[in-house]
Amino acid sequence: MNIPYTVEVRPDTGLANGKLGIWLFLASEVMLFGALFSSYIILRTGSIHWPQGELNVWLGMVNTFILIGSSVTMVMAWASLKLNDWGKHRLYLILTFALAGIFLVNKYIEYADHITRGEYPSHSTFVAMYFTLTGLHGLHILGGMVVMAYFIGPGKKMYQTNREQFVNRIEYTGLYWHFVDLVWIFLFPVLYLL
Template structure:
């Protein structure tokens, strides 16, 4: 109804070169940058303030109980999922619903794999060792940041699942509109990957 009257829902604005949805998602990502930026600042603030020795000293290396191998595997999985996300969009652009859908499914599967590794082999392993968020500030920030990131991944999966399933109806009504939405989802997805690219070194490697 109202979507039809509103200008630039599908076609880009002549001056900004963006359709409304894409502009909106960029703004949303700007706020996400501030959200994770605040958490990264928290990490820096607390780490700088941590004493050299004693119970509240910052753990490094072995003390973190984090496996860079698992983290690295997850990094690869996410990067791959970004690639499949782009491929999906390209297929939709080329008017190929079936292939595009397949790539979307691949993206979702990779995302689920990421979360599964995170939960099964990382969180569970910590819990078995008796490590909880309250164990130390390091683990507090580890669980909070990776947890929030995992929620973003799960949110992304839900959106992708929607566009594989019921959301695909839009494809038959307005292909460009549907493809645009996939592009916005993709932008979000790349951002979530990017967050992980920063999270991985500060938690697993440094």
Template structure:
């Protein structure tokens, strides 16, 4: 038995089944991401110390243009089917998929940079000061204060400098992934070679310092367990990335099976691509909201 309204619109809604279904699905997606965005806003406004400058604006901007370009190419692929140009459909759909893979590749490099970048908290202020002086010379205390003020934009909040919350940021020798104090001590390491970050706006290159693990209170890469900021950052961006991946898989299926569907029912192929395109536009729209609140504000 043939399913009715798979191609032609339903008389009650004016939409064919798949289009009605995707709009209902997207409504649930709006509620999902709306809840996450609301959580982000509430967490941020309720925190006196919220980090800034933890993500690369140029990288985020590049990915924004990649997704905007993919929105254009997916529309062109659908329009090509409507005009009866299967070859053009394949070309534009392939470009859309390449944009998706490009976005995910850039995001994976961005994640890798986070997973190999560490903050170290020391057991007391005196110990922290010792390591800041070793890294930055006599201006160790000044560098610590500057890094703290830059990270939390203290000039824009009611919070004040707290030496007890200062951590030194940088890279561990060898760039290990997901290292923690527990893992390092379990591996019977007593010290690590740590290269601190340079304060922004300077051309200084702090020298690597040897850090005794016995002096460390906590050590964490920029992972969800690091802080509330990274917990919500990875939750939202990873979920969005999964949507990009899922959309790319569906669009790839349409591309690979297009010859068969073109011979069987060209209009149904166009409808499928239209539905996939609606989902793709939603994925792009989520990023348009995500980019400013994560990268710019």
């Protein structure tokens, strides 16, 4: 039994199932992070003192560069597939994976720094917010890395057996990855700069 429209698009909606599925998932993610941002605003406006400049802006900026870079390589990984350039696709996908890894290493350095200074989440509401937001975002990075690792490794077989669907899957992975990047684009000023 085959589920219709897994690969080909349904004529009246112009979509394949996965495309709509990943966007709906991202819609729910918008609400997840939205609730946390909303809580951030409530807690910050309700506080009498809110620390500024507690975080290392330069580390944060480097991480922003890394994540934006990984977004570019991700979209290139998909575009190279569309151009039937398997070699370039491999290169860009592995590069994306590596950049994601470097991002997490950076994050680890930051976390370790806070812990050694005794700044646990219970230290202040700001630090609590910082750990919760970046922690959840970090989990999303990790999730993305697992998916990429799958397509770098065992998942790549599908390129031979069902090329079209493989391209679609890379596109959906990309959509997710850009969303994770997008969240960071807002997290960076909110936590590091303001």
